Amino acid sequence: MQEIGLGTILLNNSIGNYGLALLFLVAVFLIIKIFDKFLLEEMNLFVGRFSRSFSVLLKKMVKKRIYPLLYFLALYLAFRELETSTQIDNFINLTLMILTVIFAVLAALDIITYGLKKYWAKKQRSEEQQKVLTISLFLVKIIVWIIAFLFILDNLDIQIAGLITGLGIGGVAIAFAAQNILTDLFNYFTIFFDKPFDIGDFIITGEYRGTIEHIGVKSTRIRSLSGEQLIISNTDLVNSRINNYKRMKQRRINFSFGLTYDAPLEKLKKVPGIVEEIIRSLDKTEFDRAHFAEYTASSLLFQVVYYVKDSDYKVYMEIQQQINFSLKEKLEELGVSFAFPTQTIHFGGQRQSDSNSESIQNISSELNQNKVNEDKIN
Known part of the structure; x- marks a missing residue:
């Protein structure tokens, strides 16, 4: 019976090599646990002096993003010390690359989400506009994951030039077909970030005036002074001059x-x-x-x-x-009076007045004589 020792070869590797790989994994595991128990809490307290919310985010990222990635990296380095087949090496490399990209994307999205929520907490003025945060995060996640997916395909030696070209052409076609909708959507973000008006503001735009009731993704609704609701597209509002009387200080x-x-x-x-x-x-x-x-x-x-x-x-x-x-x-x-529209006529003198009176009398006599003649004829 053959004696088993450290030099015994098993699957192209000695027992000693397997022991070293296992020892390396145990060492990494112990280092992470020591760091988690003693140093992470100290680091969290230090960061918490400047920002409590960011310290919570940092602790979450270390536990849920960095620790798993370190475990996978340690496993990868341990396998690098062993003699394995080309297929296994390629599989391990591919798996580590994909996991690294996934955890990196998750960490990046954690930071982006934190930043957007902090910005919204300072800028948000109505609960209704909370949906902007959801839309923004959704769009950001789509873009980041698409970039990560293309990065993985590129590292797999897959030609992505045609795919990018196709996505570009398709995106242009979709953008052209939904031009008006996308324009109103982007102008909605313009209204949200630039804040030309808020819900409850009284505005005048062109010939329309009223109080803002609702700011939608495509249109804004205004309650006019006469009572009816005006629905104006966000594009028309952004491109017009707006008088905001709610912002008037005096x-x-x-x-x-x-x-x-x-x-x-x-x-x-x-x-x-x-x-x-x-x-x-x-x-x-x-x-x-x-x-x-x-x-x-x-x-x-x-x-x-x-x-x-x-x-x-x-x-x-x-x-x-x-x-x-x-x-x-x-x-x-x-003892003074308010004026109202009046007109006073001043005559030139007594002689002109007498002449005017005489003329009036002559005209009156002629009218009376004509009246008598008409009566005789009848």
Whole structure:
């Protein structure tokens, strides 16, 4: 009976070589366990000082991505020390390459997902837009996995030039067929990231005005002032000029009023001060100027400019109403009147007036005489 020792050959390898390979695997396993028990927690605490969420992500990636990859790498290195057939070597190399790509892609997607979620946590303003995160992650995953798949095929010595060309032509054909849909989809992302408006904002775009109710993948819905719902494509909104009144921090008001020409100069000089006093006495207002601006056809025109420190239109109207009430009260106390369209005709003199009166009398006499003649004829 043959004695079995370290030099005994079994499947082209000695027992000693198998022992060394097994010892290498055990050593790698122990190193990973020691690192996991002592060093990983310390590293996690250190990273957690800067970002708790990133430390959780890092721990997950080490346990679920790096550890399995290290086990496979150790197994690969152990087999490299043994004499195996070409088929087994090729299988091991292929398996390690595919596993490396898969775990690398998973780690990359973990980081991308973390980054997108952190960005969404800072930028997201409505729960409805959470679906953008899902769509974005889905598109990113598709792109990354396609690149990984092509990388694996290329390393398998498979000609992928024709496949890439076919995918390119097919992609162009699909993009051309769904041009309008894709345009609206990309403009949806433009609206989300650029934030020209949010749900609840009151906007004016072209001849349309209303409050944003829903921002969809293809279109945006606006509730108009008259009550109906306007549905406008995202492309039309992105390409148009938009006035967003919700973003307005303060409202500049320019209004005017006219006084009659019979107002004395001394009282006219007091009017700007009265206007300033009224505006400064109100909350959420900032007075800018008040001037006697010009002589118009029927009034002495005053112009007033002030600011309302609130974007709410109702607040502005309440303030303007209070200004109008107070202005009328103060001007009545001052003894001046608001002007309205009037016209006064001044005749040249007494002689012209007498001549006009005489002409009117002659015309009246002629009319009466004609009336008498008509009665006789009848």
